[in-house]
Amino acid sequence: MSSTKSPVGEVRPSQLLWTYGPGALVDLPNLSVVTMGTDRWEKDRCQPIEESRLLAAVRTVLGDQVASLRMPPFQTSEMVDPFSAEAHIGVPVEPFPRWLRCVKCGLLSEYDLGLFDLKEHKYRPERSRFVHKGCKGSKGDQPAKDADAVPARFLLACREGHLDDFPWHYFVHSGPSSCKGSLRFFESGASLQTENLWVKCDQCSVSRSLAHAFGRAGQDNLPGCRGRHPHLSRFDEGCTEQPRAVLLGATNSWFPVTISALAIPMxxxxxxxxxxxxxxxxxxxxxxxxxxxxxxxxxxxxxxxxxxxxxxxxxxxxxxxxxSNEITQEVSENDIKRPEWDVLTDANPPSDWPHFMSRTVQSPNGFHNSIQTVLLLERLREVNALLGFTRVEAPEENVSSDERSDMADLTTNAAEWVPANQVHGEGIFLRFSEDRVANWEGQSAVQGREADLLAGHRGWRNARGLDPDLGFPGIRYAMLHTLSHLLIRELALECGYNAASIRERIYADTSGDNPQAGILIYTAAADSDGTLGGLVDLGKPENLERLLSQAIGRAEICSSDPLCSEHRAEKDRSLHAAACHACSFVAETSCEKGNRYIDRALIVPTFDAPEASFFGFEND
Structure with a gap:
């Protein structure tokens, strides 16, 4: 990663989609920078990724002018001469926040006022830092000596995606002031709680605690949003959102909005x-x-x-x-899984393609009535594209593209390309018997659990100003989603992969002529670790039988019971019922719904709902 002058640090290319994309802050060891918009990236160094279905889906969101998906630029070798042209291959960044603090005297100032200098380190970019020239200490009685200057760790952000420097002069003077005195940041106690952090004006001697910048007090003590987009070097006019104080490095300062698709042979x-x-x-x-x-x-x-x-x-x-329309090119974001389902459930699925290699095996003993087919994906590829980002509040996974709140743009003008990455891995696909799932859905106890989840769903959406009648995935999805989580937790103990690197795709659409009822559990890693074979091996009938039995057995009792099993979605307007971190939640990176629409009672009998379980209403 580099600025217009010199390299300042490194991140993985995949992190530029999930953590440090355009508009995000990169908190490096000695300084902080913001990743600039894609219009500042070197497009010619961004290798294109071919995935027509995903590109078509991106166009439905961002417009037909999007011509390609491209990987972020990266250096091909770890050993690079710092004075060569390749050393400057990377993503452009600029220092942000602009305000820095001297660690010795506490001086607060903007870096471009000339009080701080950037000390570059060509051979160790991560050691580049700002210094306060000729610092004489907090009392001004020490010999002049350069001292390190670090980013001021307070910022302003709003839900419209704007990000700004903290208004230090405005805050310490309780509003607009003509005072131009220098500011000092100091601590009054041993802990780093906000009430012990103070800012003081040297000229008029007023001081104020940072505790007044957060919560309800912050609404009265902070100015309105200026509509700043530091990654685009512009200000939007007319933002009416109330800005909130956020800390540098806080996760709520940048949330990616992404879309993904499996590269499947059509x-x-x-x-x-x-x-x-x-x-x-x-x-x-x-x-x-x-x-x-x-x-x-x-x-x-x-x-x-x-x-x-x-x-x-x-x-x-x-x-x-x-x-001649023999091959359809239009793929919307909402039905991007339909072609995947058609390929995964084909009577003769592709068995030897460059990015898709599959093998059909028998369903495990004891589950023949429930699981119709098992497909071992020995090789697969997933492509992800970054559409935009939000701040303060994460984009809701269960909100359709039509309801999605405005996201901040990645570029100044209409995007002609979007950042993307591809990951290679392996997976296990389980297709469930449609007749058995349909019979289970008709049980009165199951319909009761569905009514509870639907009530929680409606209450949750009402509280956020969304249409309560939209977005509910159905009880079929909740059952498959819960089983997927239980199986992921079990697989992570034996497959050799990090639990966070195992992902899921749930197929539960019943709107078409071919109803879906399937689970794909797969690994997705940016390097060869995603294709080591450990997951596929566990999909063999003898192994899968044991893992399914263990997953169902562990789900019968939760260490948080009876509170977990008695939890009702309707009561607290939540999106899950009998589920918690102790029994069925997984890493956020693994779940496609953010640990929502999960109910353990749909898989196994629980204290509160003994008759709604998929594996209990009829013995296999």
Whole structure:
């Protein structure tokens, strides 16, 4: 990661989607920077990722002008000459917050006023830091000596995605003031609680505790939002949101809004699949001669591996098939899972593709009536795209794209490309018997649990000003989601992967002619660790039988019972019933719904609901 002058630190490319994307603060050891918008990135160094379904879904959200998905720029070698051109490959950043504090005398000032200097470290960028020139100590009686200056750890943020420096002069003077005195930051106690943190004006000697900047007091002591986007170097006019004081490094200062898709082969013919994957290159071609030039260019740049193995006339025929609507290009964000379900449940699923290798095995003994098929995905690829971000409040996973609140933009103008990454892994897909699931849904006890979850769902959405009649995924989803969590917790103990690197995709859509009832549990790592084979091996019938039995057995009793089993979603307007961290919650990175719509009573009998369990109403 680099600024316009020199490198200042390093992060993983995948972190630029999930943690340190455009508009996010990167809290480095000695300074803090904000990642600039994608219009400041070097596009030519951002390698494109081909995934037509995901690109089509991104366009439904950001517009048809989005031409590509691209990986963040990164250095190809760990050993780089700090004076070479490759040392400056990275993402542009700028220091933020602009206010710095001297650790010796407590002086507060903006770095561009000249009181602080940046000391660069070419060979160890993480050691680059600001210093206070000629600091004489807090009382001014010590020999002049440079002292370290660190970022002031207080900022302002609002729900519209704006981020600003903390108004130090405004705050200490309790409003607008003509005083231009220098400010000092000091501590009055041993603890770092806000009531022990003070800021003082040297000229008029007024001081104020930072405790007055948070909570209800902050609403009266802080100015209105200026609409600042530091990553775009601009101010928006007319923001009416009340800004809130946040700490540097706080998780609520940046929440990514992402969308993902599995790279699945949609067609039996390799040529059609290649053209589908690289449709952005071919959509404007009007003749076989143009196709010949495009194929030659793609082969030279290795932009679409495998396309050079096919003759131009065959590529042109596939393009004509797409343009004649034989292949559908429109994929919305809401139904992006439908093509995945069709491939995963195909009678003869693809078994040997570059990014998709599968093998069908028997369902485990004792679960033949519940689980129809098991598909071991020995190789798969997931592609994620960053659409935007929010601050203060996280985007709700259960809110549809039509209801999603405004998110902050990644670029000044309409995005022509969006940051993306791809991860490779392996997985286990379980398809459940539709007849058995439908019969279970018809049980009166199950309908009672659904009514409770629906009441909690309505109350939760009412409290947030959302339409209470939208967004409920149904009791089928809640059951599959709960079982997925129980199985993830069990798999994490034996598969050898970090629990946070195991993810889920739930297929529970019943709106079409082919109702869905399936779970995909898979690993997703940016390196080869995602394809070590440990997860697939546990999907074999003899292993899966044991793991399912253990997962169901552990779910019968929770260490938080009876409080856990007696929890009602309707009572506290929550989105889960009999579920907690002790029995069924998983890492936020693993769950596609943020640990919502989970009810252990839908899997096993509990004290409060002994007759609603999927594995209890009819013995396998």
């Amino acid at each position: 067609f039996k013919e390799p040529i059609k699949q290649l053209v589908q994957d690289g449709w952005t290159y071919f959509e404007d071609a009007e003749s076989e001669a143009e196709v010949k030039v495009i194929v030659r260019t793609l082969a030279k740049n290795a932009s679409l591996p495998g396309i050079d193995k096919h003759e131009p006339h065959a590529v042109w025929a596939a393009i004509q098939a797409i343009k």
